[in-house]
Amino acid sequence: MSDEVSHLNDLYEEVILDHCKNPRNFKALPEANRKAEGYNPLCGDKVTVYLKLEDEVVQDISFEGIGCAISTAAASLMTETLKGKNLTEVETLFQGFHDLVTGKGGETSQMGKLMVFHGVSEFPVRVKCATLVWHTLQAALQQTQEPATTE
Amino acid sequence: MKTDQQIAPPDSSPGADLEFDVEKIREDFPILKQKIYGKPLVYLDNAATTQKPQVVMDTIHHYYVTDNANIHRGVHCLSQRATEAYEQARVKVQRFIHAAESREIIFVRSATEAINLVAQTYGRKQVQAGDEVIVSAMEHHSNIVPWQMLCEEKGATLRVIPMNDEGELLLDEYEKLLNPRTRLVAVVHISNALGTINPIQEIIERAHQQDIPVLVDGAQAAPHFEVDVQALDCDFYAVTGHKLYGPTGVGILYGKADLLDSMPPFQGGGEMIRSVTFEKTTYNVLPHKFEAGTPNIVGGIGLGAAVDYVSEVGWKNIAAQERELLLYATQQLSALSGLRIIGTAKEKASILSFVIEGVHAHDVGTILDQEGIAVRTGHHCAQPVMDRFQIPATARASFAFYNTREEIDVLVKGIQRVIEVFK
Numbered sequence: 001m002s003d004e005v006s007h008l009n010d011l012y013e014e015v016i017l018d019h020c021k022n023p024r025n026f027k028a029l030p031e032a033n034r035k036a037e038g039y040n041p042l043c044g045d046k047v048t049v050y051l052k053l054e055d056e057v058v059q060d061i062s063f064e065g066i067g068c069a070i071s072t073a074a075a076s077l078m079t080e081t082l083k084g085k086n087l088t089e090v091e092t093l094f095q096g097f098h099d100l101v102t103g104k105g106g107e108t109s110q111m112g113k114l115m116v117f118h119g120v121s122e123f124p125v126r127v128k129c130a131t132l133v134w135h136t137l138q139a140a141l142q143q144t145q146e147p148a149t150t151e
Numbered sequence: 152m153k154t155d156q157q158i159a160p161p162d163s164s165p166g167a168d169l170e171f172d173v174e175k176i177r178e179d180f181p182i183l184k185q186k187i188y189g190k191p192l193v194y195l196d197n198a199a200t201t202q203k204p205q206v207v208m209d210t211i212h213h214y215y216v217t218d219n220a221n222i223h224r225g226v227h228c229l230s231q232r233a234t235e236a237y238e239q240a241r242v243k244v245q246r247f248i249h250a251a252e253s254r255e256i257i258f259v260r261s262a263t264e265a266i267n268l269v270a271q272t273y274g275r276k277q278v279q280a281g282d283e284v285i286v287s288a289m290e291h292h293s294n295i296v297p298w299q300m301l302c303e304e305k306g307a308t309l310r311v312i313p314m315n316d317e318g319e320l321l322l323d324e325y326e327k328l329l330n331p332r333t334r335l336v337a338v339v340h341i342s343n344a345l346g347t348i349n350p351i352q353e354i355i356e357r358a359h360q361q362d363i364p365v366l367v368d369g370a371q372a373a374p375h376f377e378v379d380v381q382a383l384d385c386d387f388y389a390v391t392g393h394k395l396y397g398p399t400g401v402g403i404l405y406g407k408a409d410l411l412d413s414m415p416p417f418q419g420g421g422e423m424i425r426s427v428t429f430e431k432t433t434y435n436v437l438p439h440k441f442e443a444g445t446p447n448i449v450g451g452i453g454l455g456a457a458v459d460y461v462s463e464v465g466w467k468n469i470a471a472q473e474r475e476l477l478l479y480a481t482q483q484l485s486a487l488s489g490l491r492i493i494g495t496a497k498e499k500a501s502i503l504s505f506v507i508e509g510v511h512a513h514d515v516g517t518i519l520d521q522e523g524i525a526v527r528t529g530h531h532c533a534q535p536v537m538d539r540f541q542i543p544a545t546a547r548a549s550f551a552f553y554n555t556r557e558e559i560d561v562l563v564k565g566i567q568r569v570i571e572v573f574k
């Protein structure tokens with residue numbers, strides 16, 4: 001197999017393809033007390049994040065929207081990872097995820113399944129796909145009214 | 152690479168164009184020779200911008216090496232040469248689109264600026280509260296937003312000609328939209344997102360029956376076939392240089408002289424004036440009235456070289472080659488299961504938008520890129536078109552006369568890879 005093919009396999013890891021085809025927590029959340037919409041103007045990806053936050057802990061989280069494989073899998077894996085985490089842990093994971101997909105290295109021991117996104121750093125134009133849902137989450141946490149964008 | 156050359160020009164009348172050899176043509180475009188990730192570049196993003204032939208680059212280089220000066224103001228030799236080259240380029244473009252006079256050719260920055268110029272001058276003067284402007288459902292954002300801004304400012308209404316599922320405008324519906332409050336019809340000649348060639352002549356005729364002027368967005372049309380603005384009888388025609396094998400940063404607004412004369416100027420500054428005092432300024436004649444400040448001199452000259460090059464390749468050759476590519480690609484892509492072509496109008500230019508079931512266009516683009524294939528993915532600055540077809544984005548392969556059947560075979564293999572990754 002050529003190098004290009006292996007790069008591609010790094011990006012489209014089995015786990016990513018699985019989460020793209022069968023996204024977890026893909027639904028509206030009626031009990032949500034936070035909600036934000038995100039939009040990536042480059043590819044038209046749209047995502048809504050629903051959050052039920054109590055005592056600074058993510059009790060429940062879900063998402064809806066349309067997007068590419070990377071953004072859908074990022075949303076699916078983010079919701080899976082963050083359930084039960086407190087706000088400090090969420091912030092650490094966001095920082096870690098951002099460093100991972102932008103190739104900055106950094107601390108990865110807490111990242112768990114999110115490590116499947118390491119291949120994204122080889123594809124600079126796809127970084128925004130991976131981070132859109134995280135930016136949207138931040139908007140939900142800050143409850144800003146403006147839709148989050150990756151710009 | 153060897154290419155089938157059985158396609159004869161459809162009409163080989165005397166004086167027809169020279170024989171067409173795609174390999175020879177490709178020699179004129181040095182950028183095409185390179186490899187991307189070790190694979191031959193397959194450049195299929197021509198609707199975004201075309202590559203530049205050597206002669207355009209040489210012309211630009213030559214201008215800076217030997218003639219560079221500001222134009223229209225110096226008595227010295229270099230300024231005269233630069234002015235002459237620039238004004239010659241204007242005449243070349245005039246002939247290229249068959250305008251009656253060279254003063255009807257306004258050099259602008261791009262098609263976007265051409266349309267904004269008309270909206271800000273003609274539009275602001277003619278459109279008042281309660282008036283209407285008509286666009287179509289398949290416009291590029293650059294032929295929507297300037298009119299929306301104008302309508303908002305004036306309290307006017309934007310009307311939209313709808314289209315069918317093939318991506319063809321509904322002319323009966325268009326007819327119903329025309330009324331005494333309509334001040335302008337602004338319609339795209341060829342859709343960049345769908346490839347549709349609109350029946351622009353008929354659109355113009357119907358508007359003219361009610362004395363309504365028509366602006367045609369020709370950004371995608373000018374590279375694909377011979378445009379004759381007099382035969383079309385359009386009132387304005389917008390062209391962008393970089394999609395026409397010319398440099399970026401230069402475009403053309405064609406306007407009928409009497410209309411341009413009646414319009415207020417666009418920007419104020421040097422060159423567009425006849426005399427200035429603090430009490431009053433009188434404006435220069437056409438085309439200078441609309442060309443405030445030092446223009447993109449080398450851009451204009453480069454565009455002149457580009458239209459000469461296109462004429463030399465010949466419209467018959469271009470039409471034959473691009474039709475062949477479109478037919479072949481349509482046939483090959485249609486055979487792939489799960490792939491759907493968006494834009495299936497009867498009259499199409501060599502632009503092929505498609506979606507693959509279960510795969511987002513962005514992923515298609517990334518995987519094709521790894522094969523050295525450049526296509527465009529996204530909404531193509533035509534979000535209303537995406538909404539009409541209820542899709543977030545498409546992948547788009549757009550062909551120029553320097554593309555080959557072999558490149559389409561590479562594209563098909565690339566798409567098969569995409570399908571494999573996501574199966």
Ligand SMILES: Cc1ncc(COP(=O)(O)O)c(C=O)c1O
Pocket residue numbers: 198199261262263264291293294339341342343368370371391392393532
């Ligand atoms: C149909 C159409 N109109 C207008 C434009 C705008 O051209 P430019 O960006 O060069 O001004 C484009 C470019 O994508 C186009 O395809």
